Amino acid sequence: MGSLDELIRDLRTFDRRKEVTNALAKAVRKPVPEVRKLIRKRALATLPSSGGFGKWVSKLSITAAVKLQGRAAGVKLKGRRKGFPDKRPKVDLRRIDQGRVAAPSWGRRGDADWHFQQVTPGFFSEPSTEVDQWRAAAVEAVDEALGVIRRG
Structure with a gap:
């Protein structure tokens, strides 16, 4: 099992670096x-x-x-939602995830x-960190990339 530090070090001198990083990114996105x-x-x-609302x-x-x-190598998830057509405040998914919702x-x-209403926090952040597939996909992708680099 290789480490991300090894991969980054070995990628610097590898001539098909773009090919390896694209394959790595694709493998890490599998659990999305x-x-x-x-x-x-x-x-x-x-x-x-x-x-x-839910x-x-x-x-x-x-x-x-x-x-x-x-x-800061890693995967960053972004959630977006268009706002309401009337004059409601901008939708702030980060605030909703923290447990606060703007309500009339x-x-x-x-x-x-408008006032803020408390809701159960973590609808976005908790499921994204609970998935064990992230770690498995990342480890497998790094090992595969290191194998490609070492084979030449």
């Missing part, structure tokens, strides 16, 4: 569909269902960006008629 399902399930299970949040788009350079005060929709 499973993580998407888990995040959507968690949103439906933990966020309020009244008014369709269902609305569960339809967010989730993308994965793989970074293979520097000390008793049905009023003016700019100053």
Whole structure:
């Protein structure tokens, strides 16, 4: 089993570096569909269902960006959701994940008629870290990349 430090060191001198990094990024992204399902399930299970909020949040788009350079090498998940068509505040998925949701005060929709409501935190962050497939995919991808580099 190789380490990421070895891989980064060996990639510097390897002439087909782009080919190896593309294959590595593709292998690390393999668990993303499973993580998407888990995040959507968690949103439906933990966020309020009244008014369709949990269902609305569960339809967010989730993308994965793989970074293979520097000390911050890893996978970064991003969730996005378009805002509502009326004058509601911008959707802040990070704040929802932390457990706070902007809600209208008793049905009023003016700019100053909003308050924050507490919800169960972690609908996005918990499922994305619970998946053991991330570690397995990363270790397998690094080992495969090191094998390609060492074979030449």
